[in-house]
Amino acid sequence: MVARPGTYQASNNAGELKPELHGRTDIKQFYAGLARAENIEPVPQGGSRLAPRTRHIGVIRNVLAPIAAASASSNLGPHTVGNVVIVQVNFSGAPLISAITCASLQSTITIGQILQFERFDGTDWHAFGAAFSCDPTGADRVVAMPPRTTVQARAVRLRMISAPPATISFATTGCVASYETDALSAVKLRPFTFAIDQSYVSVYTNGVTDFYRGNNFSGMATTGIVQSQLALLDVQQRFDTVLAFHEDIIPRRIKRNGADNEWISDTIPLIAIPSVDLGGTYTNAVVDVWQIYLRFPKSTEDDFASGVGIYLSISVNGEETSAAGLPTGPDWVSFVAALKAFIEALPSVEPGITLTEDHSVDGSATLNLSFTGAGNVGNRFAVTAQVVNTNSAAATTVHSVLGSPGGEPIISVGRGWPACANYYQERLILGGFKAKRGAWMASVSGEYFTFNTEQVAASGGILVNLDTDGAERIQHIARSRHLLFFTSDAEYFVADRALSRAVVPTVVNTSRNGSAPGIPIVDADGQLIYISRNNALIYSASYNDVSQAYISEPISLLASHIASDIADMAIQKASTATDAARLWMPRNDGTATLGIMLRNQDVVAFTRWTTDGKVKAVCVDGTNQTYLAVERQVGGAAQLHLERAELGLLFDGTIEQSFDEAVTHIPNLGPHDGSEVWAQADGYIVGPFTVADSAITLAVAATHVLVGRWTPPRARTLPLPSEVAERIVVKKPKRVHTVRLDLVDTSSVAIGANGFAAKNVGLARAGDQIDAPQAAISRTIVVSGLSGFTDDGQVEITQTKPGTLAWRGLTIEATR
Template sequence: MTRANDTQTNFTAGELSPDLQGRADLRAYANGASRLRNVFLRPTGGVTRRDGLRHVDRLPGTARLIAFDFNSEQTYLLALGDGRMDVYLGDARVFSQFTPWDAWHLPGLSWTQMADTLLVVHPETAPRRITRAAHDSWTIRTWEYPHEGHRYYEPYLRFAHPLISLAASDVLGAVTLTASSPVFAPAHAGTRLLLRGAPVSITGYQSSTRVSATLHDEIVTGAASSDWVEQAFSPVHGYPRTVTFHKNRLVVGGSRDVPHHLWMSKVGDFFNFDTGEGLDDEAISFALMSDQLNAIRALFSARDLQVFTSGAEWTVSGAPLAPATVTATRETRIGTQGPTVVRPLNVDGATLFVGASGRDLREYLFTDLEQAYQSADLALLARHLIRDPVDMDYDPARRLVHVVLADGALATMTNYRAERVTAWTLHTTDGAFKAVAETGGQVYAVVERAGVHALERFDAALTLDAALDGTASSPRRTWSGLAHLNGRAARVLADGADAGTVMVADGAITLDAPASRVVVGLPFAHEIAPLPPVVSGGRGGGPGTLIRLIRATFRVRDTAALVVDTGAGPRPRPFTTLGPHPVLDQPPGPRDGDLSVRALGWQRDPRVPLWRVDQDAPLPCTVLSVTTEVKVTD
């Protein structure tokens, strides 16, 4: 028999796909794991039990979360729900207002911010601007375009066939417009167009070829002419799909009826889309033309304007960015997921976006070596974890990218490109994650539990979900203020010790023993399991080789509980050691150092991990490295 020692010094490859359990030749194999659940992976390599979720507020329904950073000291969180907007400053709700977006609009919302204004668009609803005046004063208005008289400087476009002409019954004032082919719909009433360059307001619908209108400027003749364009954004042809600011211009990407078109405002005049004479500072309008007509799904302002479509990734550049110099270049052909809008993120100069398959997270980055953009798949080694993302955001303090999945799980990637760290873990809760956002250094989530939606925040001081904490000047048994947990079996941490499970009734709990400090919430279990060991016996190992774990030594930090399964079921490892001055009535404090666990028995199935950390104890746990001593049959 052969003895072998192996030390896994870090977990910087994260959880690897089961498809890779035979690829011990990969560099990631030595630093990976077969299962990482409800843990955060530190960029330095350790694995720690994830933060608990603090209950912030009950929501009337599902919501999209938007971080609104007015400045570094004033950061807000906007929760857009079914016809409602709630504004949070810290954990306090400071403002609420009705909105035009129903629940079905929420997945398709896109937005961008400039100072105290947030622009929100949806292809089926007129675009809005949300403006902050004070903590408790916000307004929502439709976009207003500058105008001279009745000439509005908004985007215009020719939707009808170029050969379809329009004739006016007169050259000024109230007229009847007659089209040579059917082009009008009842929704045209109230919209605007330009006929021979003159502004026209449509006042009524008569038929698919006739409308009543007001011609505001006199034209030379009312004879049939093909020189006419319509409002680009209207109830007839839909509204913008996505927006951003780039090089002092407001950029609109696509609309419902022309999903591949780009509009850029005049420089410094964000709602003025007058193309004028094509001067450098005037508006720009063009379509992305290629072998495929792909809908624009997202825009991102970087060194160049990055345009993410359903089938390819483009850059729009120009020196300067002007009508005469603008250039659109297709860089890669990956495509972006839709129709749910998952906004791209900037992480260390790279743009992260969800691929069209819904099974990958791409890093869109200009490389000096190729002098071109590349779209590397960051989820290649953990493809089993990524299934149809619906939202994501980045926590720069911990270098964590949180991705909300359609099934209610939360996939998290630790990303540190300078050290080649790309590591995935998966989080679950008693319920389903619906949305996520980071603002002011805090990560918030919308969580649905038993049909009820709540706003919760990751909090390192808590080790339970939907949790609240409390203190009292003198120990007591009854604690209230837990209405959001009514009828639930809650876990309790009392004076730092695990007090077990207590039912919540009428928003309160009663403990078996009085306590001065409590944390009450829903439990979750975290799990760490290694990949199959890479060892060989005297005959070279391989199928049928028996292996026995002799000892596993865990190097831990700030750990108050460690529950390890070495084949006989999860068992807590003792932490208390009696010294000269034992304090027997206090819970064990966090411990640093090495903890060894001995094991018995042989195993033949390589799919069964030699050891596994599996614990729901609401106590801190961080594993830095694991050293295993095994015996292999010859």
Template sequence: MSRAITIQSNFTTGELDPLLKGRIDINQYYNGLEQARNVLIQPQGGAERRPGLQFITDVTSAGSAFRLIPFEFSTTQSYMLLFANNKMFVFKDKVLQTAINGGSDNFLTTTIGTANLATMDFTQSADTLIVVQEDMAPKKIVRGASHTAWTISDLTFEYTPFHPFTLGTTTINQTLTPSATDGKITLTAGGSVFTSDHVNQYIEANDGIGRARVTRLVSGTVVEAIVEIPFFNTSALASGSSFIETGYEVQWSGTKGYPRTCTFHEGRLYFGGAKSRPNTLYASRVARFFDFNPGEGLDDDAIEITLSTDSTNAITGMFSGRDLQIFTKGGEFFLPQSSLDPITPSNIVVNGATRRGSKEGIKPVGAESGTLFVQRAGKSLREFLFSDVELSYISNNISLLSSHLLKSPKDMSLRKATSTTDGDLLMLVNETDGSLATYSILRGQNVIAPSLSTTDGTFENVGVDVDQIYFVVKRTVNSATKYYVECFNDDNTTDSATLLSGGSKPSSTSVTGLSHLEGKTVKVIADDGMQSDKTVSSGGITLDSVPTSYVEIGLDYTPIVKTMPTELKLASGNIVGQKKRITEATALVYLSQNLTLNGNDFAFTNAEFFTGKKRRKPMLGYDREGQMTFSQSQPLFFTLLGIEYKVSVGQK
């Protein structure tokens, strides 16, 4: 028998995939956890109880499908927009805005239906949000003079690109005379041959020396055009020696479909793919976002280019970063810019980078060092970043050690580092079980720490308004299905919570306004201490006593921090297969009020926020794992910074 003292000084690997339980040969094992549930891993290494969910409003009447999209009007005014079936709700600072446009509704009526929500994409410039989806006309949403002034309309394009979906030719049995060989010209026929149907079609000489796009019908004998291939001279082409190429149709319409994705990049509005041409990239004219006229191919004219590869790479997302990054179902691409020159029709090139493919409906997000996207199959979270060694982009799998936490993710959002948190927080909503995978990320310190959160119900959607994290949560309340908008709140330790303080603090033991938790058993925290559990009846409860400063009422959730099986790396060898017993454990905690170890409470003074060491001994019982499970018996604050423990190793 031997004894040893060891320490786990941080949890920066987060929860490890069960397939790694035997990987005692990697350093991540010793900073990892078998379970990290309802906790967030701090970039500094500790594990803390995740924030509770503050109840905002009930949106059940709006349907069962939703989409959260942030809108940042200025540095001081930002909003979270909640889209439902033909409705858009506006939230500012966790408050639902009512009387939209001075009316009686607390929503803006849209024509964005349920079927469009899951694969909707968006981008914003100044006060205008553009929303696209391949089965609906692109929308423009504009905030007016106040928080409640909003308008929505279909985008009106100055010019929409054309494509030859059904190509055909008609011989011009008349002479044809160009007014010039290049640029903007007029074409004059010897007899009436032109009609309005020929606008945006092409006229070409039989020998290929001369091709022009018709821009305007002047008369049956004269059209204006822009030359694509210069004519040999201005002499008349003989009758029958030229033809009209027809079949060019508007690419975005109710019959051909509409753009799939969008972003702004270097003064242009880009559309990535359309329903009829899913692997084509479109760029507007510079500073004229709704004009996609290719013109004469000048530097500021519109651009159209198709990703020509050995597979149909339907574009699923774009991100404007160092370069314009293009994510498709089959791989990842980018538009290189040598010497930082602007992208023009003459120099545009699409370079392939990696062949992972991204999942449709999950918008890539820009993090500290790269762009994060979910691989097409939904089982990997990848970081797309530029490699100075390869002079191209690479796609790193940053969820390799925790891929079990990704269960068909359907929504993703990133909260960037804030004034109180050093790292980024990435959140993914899992469709399979409604759980929430969270990744604390600080790439400068190689911290990628995953955990998993659950609630009494399921997470449906997530969105971030600067530093406020919104969710749509599906709950069963009083035998009915409900959809609530809730937000992470660092002051809450319960879910669907109501916090009453200051002027809203109850002056008696009677508390009302809890109809959203009707029939639920709730936790009651008053003045940093626990009162007895209550069941909400008729929208209210009766407190044990009147609170002095505040009371929080909400649903409980259980945090779990379970260590990996103990491995000491003794000089005599490994102890994986040996019986072992943790005889004593010391938990280093920070501003904590409650903590249990293997189901037994550490002693805390009521309402105390303790920082220091909490010791537990003796601890009895040998097993072959040697694990510790930290949790809580009360929904109060805790932060576990590290663990020192003594291990006794027995015989095999």
């Protein structure tokens, strides 16, 4: 056979390139790019493979609604014995219930798991969930069924099932049972990593969050965050507690209360919130007050007896007065008047101060200095004093009342709350206040909820305004080498490596791109990935030791057509299964974009991730597993599903079942009712089927079956170059006649070219076992005799039926 030249492409590490670049043979990414990359991911070492697909974990909760009570009663104590009903709620009829909530439930002493919600079905009382504990901290306590499961109840109650350790009383603002409506909720997914071996996914919906551990539902907590606020939700988690923030709600605290099924929530007890001027009319300004203590000889035989003849100088804010002398008498009135005039003559002091004296004790006198008067009230002054003409007398100062300009708390019910937060150096950092959008504050070191800025020690609270105009708002707070603030217009970092109340933080503007609200900033090996303010570009910010600043670079310019209009973002770090990190990005149109990142090897590729449904949200948990919230059609109605992405799966929403004996009837497929699915039955790929009554029927019985929806992969090459010499091209139709594909562990592939539909390529060879599933092959296949002509000469790699697919190189032979 005569060897024929061809165009070889061994790398897809540039991913899908936007159409404007399809003729840019002058850039290196052209030779590692694709015209379309869908449901595949580039392999950094060369070629591509199927992107991860998903496993069904559960149905996401619809909007909850309270059930009206026909009557209610309570017996809050005191109690000394068990088997006591604390609260009971009765209903008209027997409604279906999904959850029971006792709001702000607290007890006078701490008790273990001796409280139990129960439901009455008309005949007997039954436990509703597991028993739980209580303590003097008021918090919402909820017990819930898994989403989309209900039970009937004519009444519900809270009962103390055994005796308390001592006399106990309870308090609550009310108990309510809820049912799950047919209305879908907006959704947000966030990780909750309690320990290395205890990682949860928190599914935020309207007013509540559900927790999942692995494949199992763990419990529910209230959040107070309605679904219209979820798009801008910011959460920060440390240890067993997650904090939730939105500018329109009091910050919430959600806590794992010692067990998988016990989750409580309350408002964060914020202490010592700084007051500022928010443009109101205030009458709470505080005058700065100092005492100046004078000591002098008592005996008339001593010089300067009774203070006569001493000269006193006062320093205010580093500005020193002329010395005033105490005349014979002693004439304290003249002395005070002269000293007052000297103080008011200082540049930093306005007229109107109050200065009085008290010399009722022999050998001493006290001057009371109050900085009254317009221009002084509310300011804080530094005052020192000294006797300038003798060592026989002395003066000391005491700051007795700290001046304050008044104002109102920077956050409150009337003024709104912080929009974002983060932890940094044992402080809780809050920012993006609704009333002061460019301000941020740091808690007292080691006291996350105390913001006392009057504490002058280095560990005290800090309040800072960014040097911005009033419209710029802090959208995100991030931590890397430094503390960073991402605003609607720019990016800033605190240059000081240690935050200190004693030193005004040095905040440096490092770039002016602006970031999109509500989309988390993720850390990819020291690079902070964020979405631009117009949601059109993805930026990477990393610290540059030479410039000593964070340099932001766009990383999605070559694929901005699929890396824009982002709705959410999470990063899955490199692992043994992949050498590159995956950047998962659901888009507002329901599709998702998958970014493959290995920056030190110059790998940045973006591909499409599509499915039979709309991807709404994403998160990566503490075990580095990706979870997706996907809206799918089930029986003709929309339903939200929680799914986990796994490399090696072939289907989406995969439901895996094993049977003791081979069966043809495969049940429990409710999440796919009415939809087309495929099955992998004892290794054989069979289908498609349409699920009816939550089941399908196989033609051949099997013991191990995976069923799910299938979306085929698509990889289309870029147009073949037309150059015949440097900067010289010949434009004429091209015919791809042969494709050589170096396959790796592949069991299904289809190839098309010249605008014709792809056709399945048979992989079986003579001698292969015929009574076994198609074995995955690793060899070069040759598809020749392809017909047709096009201007571009493109090849498409896809599948016509599910199977494994990976390749390390592609050779295109064409006539042009």
